[in-house]
C-alpha cells in the first residue's frame with residue numbers, strides 16, 4: 001500500500017465523484033479547472049509519470065485513451081474537439097506524481113491550453 005493520492009482514490013479510501021471508469025482507469029474532474037471541461041484520466045496502476053512508461057504498459061495506455069474517448073462523449077466535447085495532455089515533471093507543473101491524462105475542452109484552446 002502506498003499513500004499516493006490517486007492510488008488512495010482508486011482504493012476508495014478518499015471519496016471522489018468518478019465521471020466514468022473501466023478496468024484500467026477512472027476519470028474525475030480537475031479541482032482547479034483551466035477550461036470549461038477539465039478532467040483527469042487516471043490509470044488504476046501506479047506509474048509516476050509518462051517518463052516511466054514502458055512497452056508493458058500498452059494495455060494501460062489503451063485503457064486510458066478508451067476512457068478519455070468515453071469521457072469526451074459524456075462531457076459533450078467529442079465532436080467539437082478537445083486536448084489530451086500529459087504533464088511530466090516540475091517544469092510542466094506536475095503536482096501529483098501518479099500518471100494522469102488531462103482532458104481539456106469546451107472552448108477554443110490556445111497553443112498551450
Ligand SMILES: [Zn+2]
Pocket residue numbers: 004005006007008045046047097098
Ligand atoms: Zn499512485
